[in-house]
Amino acid sequence: MAVTIRDVAEASGVHVSTVSRAFSAPHLVNPETRTRVLAIAEDLGYRPNRAARALTTGRTHNIGLIVADIANPFFPPLIKAAQAQARLRDYHVFVADTDEDPQVEEDLIQTFTKQVDGVLLCSPRLTNRTIERLREEVPFVVVNRRAKGMPTVLMDVGRGARMAIEHLTALGHRRLALVTGPSGSWTSKEMQEAAAATSEVDVVFLGPNPPTELGGLAAATDVVASGATGVLAYNDLVAIGLIEGLAERGKEVPGDISVIGVDDIVPGRLSRPKLTTIAMPTAAAGRIAVDLLLQSVDSAATAAATMLETALIVRESTGKAHR
């Protein structure tokens, strides 16, 4: 069916090994032979079979990227940065979405095994035990979650949460709400810990919630009931949904209630009011994760955790507390 290396060899009157080398070890073959072989290959429309190549070399030159939810605008910048970085290193990225389902996630890792050289696990919802186990099957780098003994890229959302709380406190808010995310989420846990460590103001915890606009929309009732005047939402999507939900209940943002999101996604910059948020260095995380992964693919894995800085971006969804 498809044209193989053998066809090229026959057409050019050389051995398959010469054709192979014409592509992957040019210095070992006579320049003339090489150009002739390449020309014929081009002519015949030869494409190396990457699966076959992977079988002998043990390298696919692919990396897998697993995210919890492709629909979450948090991920695309990370994905794009990872893709760009991989391309620089002559690698390709295959993305898959788990739909926030740990079972699907595990299944996907199994599928990726042997089809990619390593996996970028973004915001995994798996248990630590499972991650530990799967690690034997394929090298990976974990992003956005603490995982002992393996390379990890983190964003300092704890510090971000502290800055957010300080910001709200400085504006005079005395009762805050934290709208938490999914239960398996490391980010959510970090935020909760940061909030729990606050002594100056009261913080109530509301959740877990789906990390989506609808999750925020649904949380509005509880937020109003909590009596909080300042809210830190799990992410910008939740914040946007929440603001909408609050509006439906007659609460203005930031007039009645201040809201802070996390991620600094584009929609948040265009919503009204423009969202005050904790910016996450997602693109940098994607780039670094790829580098760490490729590094740990052909040398020993560095088990270090890289922590990236976050920043509070004050826009229009936070204001002075009235009281």
Place this chain on the structure above:
Amino acid sequence: MAVTIRDVAEASGVHVSTVSRAFSAPHLVNPETRTRVLAIAEDLGYRPNRAARALTTGRTHNIGLIVADIANPFFPPLIKAAQAQARLRDYHVFVADTDEDPQVEEDLIQTFTKQVDGVLLCSPRLTNRTIERLREEVPFVVVNRRAKGMPTVLMDVGRGARMAIEHLTALGHRRLALVTGPSGSWTSKEMQEAAAATSEVDVVFLGPNPPTELGGLAAATDVVASGATGVLAYNDLVAIGLIEGLAERGKEVPGDISVIGVDDIVPGRLSRPKLTTIAMPTAAAGRIAVDLLLQSVDSAATAAATMLETALIVRESTGKAHR
């Protein structure tokens, strides 16, 4: 390194072919042997090497999905539906993003070749010639673009555009603007044709624009300058950006200008004003595309085009023309 079928064979005292059949042709092996082999395989942590399997069977049980821009909320529902449908058929979906770059797109198709059984090409920006050529390398289904001679899934955006124009006309608007998308976009072309066929009202064409919020934001100046009171935007992102841009120029929506988007993405349902839009059956498109692809993988390709219906959803961004 990794445990292979040979290790399992040796450990269980049978031939590799028996182990292979224990997995893929259970009825050909003694039930006792089978359970023993499976147990030992489990014990050893054996995972079939899918690349090796693909080499002999010619089936990877993967499908590739190529989109122009993962960050565009239009795609996730399509991707998720495709993934779900593929899972039903025991297939996995690998997603890749072209960043709207035809060169990257072609490159990705090459990479997918032999690593997937077929490719879903969503909103491709390639030329027809190139698509035609690449078709020989790997079967694919084209989504959201007309492509002769190969299976195609389309959404009737032309009819949607006509409904949108009728809606605006009925509201009394007499001068409309069409904010077009990228030049390679089939959707954009369809909309332009539909608009050009309108005789009742004036339509000015503004573009091409990037299919993003920023594209819409930037188009606001031209829209104001055009004197149009009704606008059909290339998609919801553009519409949202446009509404923001109009606001910055003191134009209220729908008070001064009515805006209609395309896609019916979630952010549009939560923005203020809630967006009037043309809903695209993206999830259905994803499902159908997967079925068509798998169908054309193991039988002859049906070159038919499937056209799915769109619907106008009237929300708050359109209103009566004042004059």
Place this chain on the structure above:
DNA sequence: TACTTTAGTGCAATCGTTTGTATCGCTGTC
């Protein structure tokens, strides 16, 4: 001239599976 290098190429094993065919020991049939 004889010997070592070296460049260029061919040979064949290998990667981990699948799968068509051969083998073998039974059972059942006439």
Place this chain on the structure above:
DNA sequence: GACAGCGATACAAACGATTGCACTAAAGTA
């Protein structure tokens, strides 16, 4: 009692590449 039929398993040839090694001929060295 010879043989067909069959269930269960082994053998070996693929699949499409890569790669260590062997070989040849020409070039370099003393």
